[in-house]
Amino acid sequence: MKTQRVTQRVETRRLGTWGSETRRLGTWGGTMRAAGCLAAAAVFTAAALPGAAWAADGSPYGFDSGATPIKGAATSLDARQLKAGQSYRDGIKKDGKLYYRVDLDDKQNAYVSVVAVPKSGGKAEYGDGIKVSLQDGSGAQCGYQDSSFESASFTRPITAYAHRTIEADSSTCQQAGAYYVLVERTSKAVSTPDDWDLEIRYVSEPGVKQTGPTELPENWPSASPPPPGGGPQKRQGGTGFHDAISLKQGEWRADIKPGETLFYRVPVDWGQQIFTTAELGSSATGTTEYVSNALVVSLDNPARGHVDQDTVSYDGKPATLAIDPHRPVAFENRYSSNSYTNALRFAGWYYLSATLSPEIAKAYGDEPVPLTLRVSVTGTAKAGPAYDGDAGPFKVTADDREAAASGASGSQAEKSDSMALVAAAGIGAGTVLVVGLGVWTLAGRRRAARDAARGGPQDGPPQFGPPTAW
Template sequence: MSVKRQRATGRTAGGRTTGARAARTRVAGALAAAACAAALLPGTAWAAGDGGGYAFEDGAQPVQGAVSHLDAEQLRPGKTYRDTIKKDGKLYYRVDLDAKQNAYVSVVAVPKTGGKVAYGDGIKVSMRDGSNNRCGSQEADFGSAEFARPITAYADRTIDPDSSTCREQGAYYVLVERDSAKESDPADWELEIRFRTEPGLTKAGPTALPSNWPSATPAPPTGGPQRRDGGAGFGAATSLKQGEWRTDIRPGQTLIYRVPVDWGQQLFVRAELGSSPASDEYLSHALALSLENQVLGHVSRDTMTYSGDPATMALQPERPVAYENRFSGNYSTSAVRFAGWYYVSATLSPAVAKEYGDKPLPLTLRVNLTGQPKDGPAYDGPAGSFAVTDDDRDAAASGQSGPQAARSDTMKVVGVAGIGAGGVLLLGLGAWWLLARRSTA
């Protein structure tokens, strides 16, 4: 009889309720699941690189360049890859193109931090069709600022209505070449490789550049500096809008920012290094400033001298962003060929540490955007990243990096994720309370 009663009431010999225990177990599982669900919701925390080295894009896939184009691995549109290149090395990659889209393969070359580089050291990236006709190429080197830092170059296949080459559908080959002086560091350089495609046009647009364009530098932005620290890689670049932006930069460190530049707009960038009481030694090329377009094609660069007093520099003005710029023979003009994110990188020479110590120096970037945004070209498909969106402007205002902005977009899509997580927890607690009441009863 007692056994039957125990089974009927669910009570054990010790007086504990097995039904309540099971209920609590179920609730604990539900609460654990709710906690896990909340933990998996998109967040806003993101850890940037420590500035001591380059931060490669998350999810970049390994690829191995070939010494012969016939053995080249295929790159996929929209993907980012990683590889290494030896001193004076040559590597081939393959891309399959249609007869409509423009195509771009960019390479970020990342030498070993602190490694020795010479004036002409650098990379050359070229794209060729199956008949070995060169479609487009670009070279990048360290110039007079002979210290190791990330440098970029790209190769393109541009559909040119006045040219019959490089227009066919089929396999194209990208050749990456490294040049290094005899006395330079022989260590391998790491490569970050991107393959991007731009939609074709529904109808041909203008190919001739206007003879006149606004080249006067605007007055610096007002309102005072705001704090915004740069990213350690192009994939982690900190977003900026027009304004005055303050950070600190250590010798040997590279900081990377991005600015959304729409069709018809011009980007102007100035940099200022703050004073240092540590020394008054004159250093040429103390700061290197570089500008890249949204597919990481190189646009322009300059360097700044420093002697302990405040020092300023400005990148040369470029034409307003326009589709027809791509048909210019000037590589800087050709590079401002589409709207999107433009990247600004600043590197402080390691030589600064010897004279001024290894502490950071104050750095201010002054960014101007002039010109009213215009309609883009008549693409025959979605513009994708070759446009500036309201979300891009929001990211620039808030300072979000690309990964942060992507997570923010995810939050917008789910909308009620935060409320949902709280709801799941409240439901779990409610279920626990009801089961506890039922067990007590």
């Protein structure tokens, strides 16, 4: 951006008031350049707002368009660094192994999640899947999780995470330093051998100022609540974690195509439980062909760690599944050896994904099948742990509850936050412009008054309004 410089008059005999006025104009030009830079920054910030993107191979998964491309290494010492709060894109071959690096302190917990995204319509065997582990420099394993397609033998997005948890009575993986994330893919010989896309995300959780109880209560409410009332409301799901559609307690109606995965998110606070059932509606064709494991519904935690999943078969009549009841969300859940309980370790957005088998198309055609999700969130929200810093994604805010009520997607909420920053920058730039214009106008009026008092213009032509360079 060019800004014409207002030149001072250098005629020594008549420098006086005109020279002083011109110096003021020079200052005004600098002010306008600064304001212009602020406005440009606001525009560029708006242009860089994140949104969903499609996989390069056309897979209908909504990747985070703000994700940074990265290449996993074959060995730990060649691993590229992941930064907290960022998302990354990579790919993995059949039976591939990839290393990444994270630099950790000795206070915060760390979570690295991986969403594996195969091409739609591929074949998968029971043990096919990914394993994500976190290791220290000596090769000691801090934490790991594996996720597979299990009995539903068709490809779809699956997720797993690894974590380093600070524990007072542990000496493994507690030191500051370099740690390594290992992502491993397992595929049977008969499975589709195509490369899988990866969406990688690293987040940190602050330590606590004071350690609370580590023992879990023996009794907890395990009975499923009655289904939520009020009738179904339309909420079509998102295409990935990034644009997952927000839900609150209620009954939600969508249409799902064969091979499609719909993503939702539900705010679950400390002390609360989430209960989910899913129902496929009856076929309009009258066909009654049996399709095993026709619908898969998965539950994942705020760090995108896998919690649980269930499936149901379909024969043209209504079919229902329910995610098993699990303990309320609690900080002490992380000390449990039960993998389901361990994953319910923090408050925040919990994710639901529903995938309809591509085999449905062979028996019932390509038309969408009606899907209803019934979501209940029970229990009174409690105060969270005394984190030594901002809880980040591991909390539920009033804005989260508002998003759940309105059905905003994750990307819309993120865009709203970014637009607030843009608005603040724009207001700041506008304020500079308005104030500067007011100062210049006042100076012009005073100049005109002096000239009138002296019988005419002095030392150069009077100017009213902005400089002619505008």
